[in-house]
Amino acid sequence: MPKAIELLKQGRESEIWQMCCGYLNLNIEEFMTIQKRLLLGQMEALSHSSIGRKIFNGAWPQTVEDFRKEVPLTSYGAYCPELSEKREDWLPEKPAQWVHTSGRTGEYSCKWVPITPSFINQLSPLLYGIGLLSASRKWGDSAPFINCPNMIYTVAPRPYISGALASMLQEQTPSRFYPSLAQAENLGFEERTKLAFNEALSGGLDYFFGLSLVLATVGNRFSQSAGKMSIRPYLKQPRALSRLAQGMIKSRLAGRNLLPKDLWNVRGIICSGLDSSVYKEKINEYWGRYPLDIYANTEGGVIATQTWDYQGMTFIPNLNFLEFIPEKEHMKWQMDHKYQPKTVLLDEVQAGECYEIVITNFHGGALVRYRVGDMIRITSLRNENSKVNLPQMVFERRCDDLLDFVVIRLTEKTIWKAIENSRMPYTDWVAFKNQGEPVLNILMETPNECLASEAEVEKVLYREILKSESDNYTNSQAHSDLADMIKFRLKVTLLPKGSFAAFTAQKQAEGADLAHLKPPHVNPSAKVLSLLTANLPVNTETKVPASMPIYRVSAG
Numbered sequence: 001m002p003k004a005i006e007l008l009k010q011g012r013e014s015e016i017w018q019m020c021c022g023y024l025n026l027n028i029e030e031f032m033t034i035q036k037r038l039l040l041g042q043m044e045a046l047s048h049s050s051i052g053r054k055i056f057n058g059a060w061p062q063t064v065e066d067f068r069k070e071v072p073l074t075s076y077g078a079y080c081p082e083l084s085e086k087r088e089d090w091l092p093e094k095p096a097q098w099v100h101t102s103g104r105t106g107e108y109s110c111k112w113v114p115i116t117p118s119f120i121n122q123l124s125p126l127l128y129g130i131g132l133l134s135a136s137r138k139w140g141d142s143a144p145f146i147n148c149p150n151m152i153y154t155v156a157p158r159p160y161i162s163g164a165l166a167s168m169l170q171e172q173t174p175s176r177f178y179p180s181l182a183q184a185e186n187l188g189f190e191e192r193t194k195l196a197f198n199e200a201l202s203g204g205l206d207y208f209f210g211l212s213l214v215l216a217t218v219g220n221r222f223s224q225s226a227g228k229m230s231i232r233p234y235l236k237q238p239r240a241l242s243r244l245a246q247g248m249i250k251s252r253l254a255g256r257n258l259l260p261k262d263l264w265n266v267r268g269i270i271c272s273g274l275d276s277s278v279y280k281e282k283i284n285e286y287w288g289r290y291p292l293d294i295y296a297n298t299e300g301g302v303i304a305t306q307t308w309d310y311q312g313m314t315f316i317p318n319l320n321f322l323e324f325i326p327e328k329e330h331m332k333w334q335m336d337h338k339y340q341p342k343t344v345l346l347d348e349v350q351a352g353e354c355y356e357i358v359i360t361n362f363h364g365g366a367l368v369r370y371r372v373g374d375m376i377r378i379t380s381l382r383n384e385n386s387k388v389n390l391p392q393m394v395f396e397r398r399c400d401d402l403l404d405f406v407v408i409r410l411t412e413k414t415i416w417k418a419i420e421n422s423r424m425p426y427t428d429w430v431a432f433k434n435q436g437e438p439v440l441n442i443l444m445e446t447p448n449e450c451l452a453s454e455a456e457v458e459k460v461l462y463r464e465i466l467k468s469e470s471d472n473y474t475n476s477q478a479h480s481d482l483a484d485m486i487k488f489r490l491k492v493t494l495l496p497k498g499s500f501a502a503f504t505a506q507k508q509a510e511g512a513d514l515a516h517l518k519p520p521h522v523n524p525s526a527k528v529l530s531l532l533t534a535n536l537p538v539n540t541e542t543k544v545p546a547s548m549p550i551y552r553v554s555a556g
Contacts, residue, residue, distance in 0.1 A: 001121065004128045004172040008145055017140055020129025020172075023317050024139070024307065027389045028347045034317040035346070036064050038362045042321070043067060045092040045364055051082055052092060055368045068323070068343065073358060073369045076111050083112050083366060093364025096120055099161045101298045113298050115164065118363035122318055123301050124171035131169075131207060134268030134292035136308045139386075144267060149206040152196045153177045154215070157185035161298040162272075166209070176203065201240035205264040212271040212291060216279035217487070219286030223259050261288030272296045277394075279436070280310075295395055297374070299367055300359045304393055309385040312392025315346060319362055322346055323369065324355035330375070330399065346391055349378045354396050373399050403431065403522060405438050408488050410465070412522045415442070418464035424457060428500040430524045430532065438488045440465070443532055445495040454492050462490040496535045503531050 007016045023031070043061060046052025055078060059070035076083070082090045086098055095114030135144035155162035163185065169175055177184065178199040184192050208215065234241040247262035260266075269283065271291035284290045295304040295313055300320045304313035315322060322345070325333075329341035343358055354377045361367045375396040382389045403410040415431050427445040434441070442461065446452075452460075503519060519528045 001125070004125060005147070005174065008147065008173075013142055013145060014140060016128075016145075017132065020125045020132060021139075024314060024386070024388050024390075026317065028391070031315075031317045031390055032345065032347050035321055038318060039064055039067065039321045039360065042092075042360065042362050042365070046368065049092040050090040051079065051366055052368070054078075054082075054090075068369075071369055073340065073343075073371055074367070075371055079366060083114070086112055086114075088114070091116075091364070091366055093118060097159070097164060099159050099164045099298055101161075111298065114366055115301075116364040119301065119319065119361070119365055120168055120171065122363055123165075124168045126302055126316060126319070127165060127169045128172040130270055130292065130294060130302070130305050131268055133305060133307050134207070134270050138308060141308075146206060146267070148174045148176055149267070150176045150178065150200065150204050151207045151209065152193075152200055152205060153179060153181065153184040154193060154196065154208075154210040161296065161301070162210075165296070165302075178203065178205075198240070200264065201234070201243050202237050203239075204243075206267045207270070208266055208268075208287065209270040211273040212276040212279045212283065212293070215269070215271055215291065216282045216286070219260055219283065223257050223286060259286050261286065268292065270294060295376070295393070297372055299370060299372055300361065303357070303359070307383065307386040307388065309383070311385060312379045312383060312394060314383065314388050314390050314392060320365075321360040321362065323358040323360075324349055324376075325358060325371075327354040327356075327375075330356045349381075349391055351378050351380050351391075353378055356399050371399075375399050403433055403440065405433070405440070405488055408438075408440075408466075410440065415440075415465065416521065418461055418467075419444075421464045421467075422460045424452065424460060427497075428518070430519050430521055430528070432523050432529070439491050440489070441491045441493070443493050443495055443529070445497065445499050448497065454494050457494065458490050458492045461492060465490065493533070493536070495532060499532050499535060502535075503528070506531055 001019070004016050004020060007013070007019070018025075026034075040063075047056070047060070055074060056071055059066075061067040061070050081087075088094055091114055093116040096117045097115050098112050099115060100110040100112045131149070132141075132144045135141075137143070151166075153166065155166060157163040158167065163181075166177065167181060178196040179187065179192060183195070187195065234244055243263055247258055250262040251258040254262075266287055266289060269287055269289060269291040271279075271283070272294045276291065276293040280290060280293075290310045292310065293306045293313065294302055296302045302316060303320065303322075304315045306313050323343035324346070325341045325343050329343075333339050333341045341356075344355075349355060354375050357372050357374050357376055359367060359370050359372060361370075375398070376393045377396045379392045379394055381391050383392050398404055403415075410431075412431075415429075419426060419429060425447050427447060429442055429444040431440060431442045433439065444457070446457075500518070519532065524532075
């Protein structure tokens, strides 16, 4: 397969579009043909590997239908200790590199996932294509093409998947990162970002890739500091000085502080994260264009991407075999973890329905019928604006109601452990977050002997929560940098004595069964929060979200 830069030098731009974004022209039948063909090849490779034989557990599927009937759904535990110990001899194909997630308390310090050369060969042109989509107005648009794009490096470095994706893009085109990949991977976030902006003032900026929350926070911090920037440090950098002077003139004419869009005419912005839709308008305000949202994860690379209309995301056919657990099936599994939920394929999904996504890696990957833990929603069966004849999706939520602040990921166990370690007397508690805010809200009832103020409780619990949660990260410095950057905060509201007892009495009066007499600790519904806060003073500023996820992970 030729590289994108080679085709670009030869003026073969239409071929680049087809190579990197051709899946957008598929219909559902063509999409499924690719999926099934690649799955059969992956099944053959798995059958000759130790990890495949372990997962198949005596099954010998020969068809796609047999594969879905005979091979069980899996979680990361099914691949341990082989993947956690990075045993390459167990794999269908020797990996080119290993990437890892940030991990979860009480489960794994991190989840290691192998990426094969074959997978990278397929993924790298797709990454180039995502860059095209982020800067284009329609299919075949020539505006995005550039020989060596300048990019600010703000993502987590390798072995996190975001850093790996940045390096994979180099397979298709030389790119100039600020700072360079070698420099970036040895710097903390603040130092890396400061250096990146200084270099981009001289060199210019074409593309920006990062988590949506990170991107919005960077833009906000830049706007706050850039308004007070002195030109003195740039007197010996004529290109930077010229750019800065022109930007200051633009901002003053607009009657506001200096923003990134005053300095750079960014071609494209690519975001990935749970709160992408929340920060969409803010990013456009700071940077002068909307971010292209992609759905990506460590286990499967890039799963889906938006197009130039910035609406629903289109699935990618040639990286993973895609299955979907309908929400009703997921609900049955929530009630009984021994239940094996049924799946549907992409040609069977329904618009408006939510599904838990399941992936099987192609191209010698290790994960088979793997439950990523994400719930997506199918918004439509085609994109009318972009003329894409494939189902469209948006990310809905984490299946397990994880309290996810991008770099701070809290479970019920993490919070409960922190409360216990604080030695603070308490009767009970619940925790939740409001969408788009890096704030953990805890409602806590304490007995009479607790004389601490809310501010004092916040200080103690904040320290214990960060201490407990940070143990999950192999790169503690990177974790600390990102946690500070998003301004993660804790808001504690002390409930009046008897609040939880009153809740239980109310539920008993309503005839609730035993399982529902106490509120769930994590992500209670708006109704539950309303009952718990009913006796709070009028001036209390606790914000109750309008709606919360309704499913919980059982203790099993």
